[in-house]
Amino acid sequence: MRTYQESARVFKALCDPKRLAILEQLRSGEKCACVLQEPMDLTQSGLSYHMKILCDSGLVVSRQEGKWTHYRLSETGKDEAVELLLALTTPNTERVCECPSCDK
Template sequence: MESPYQENAKVFKALCDPKRLAILEQLRSGEKCACVLQEPMDLTQSGLSYHMKILCDSGLVVSRQEGKWTHYRLSEGGRARAVQLLLELTTPDAEQT
């Protein structure tokens, strides 16, 4: 079982890579098939899979299978959790009371 720190670090790991930020930017316009994400990113299938696993593990992105293709979209719940986590970690204790 992971500690809360390990679980929370997944969010920041997902956000600390330029390629993953570019993927998140592409997903802002809606759900995308892996095949659509792969081409403009100049990634191999395995490279895209690596980045998508990190994004999905963080909770920022969710996936669904359709035939042989995986489709990805931003997660509203993941976004809310990431924002809340950042606020909690950067708000001094004196301001929280």
């Protein structure tokens, strides 16, 4: 079970337009940082900032090849993010009211 802190990382990763654009680029497969950087008009440090957030969320994984880092979507991270969203947005029908004045 994820902590609230860990769960918030997923939503933080998804709440920025640049990070959404990066995820869209990664849908077609693994990309080198240099390839991601160009169309986004990001500096190397700007891309690194966004990629750290995406990797910390578990949605993206990286690997080093020489001086370049290659990124790809994480199947496990995607599955966990979908499960998290479903869990948080599906009513829990087993719960009863916990207020003292209620008989439910």
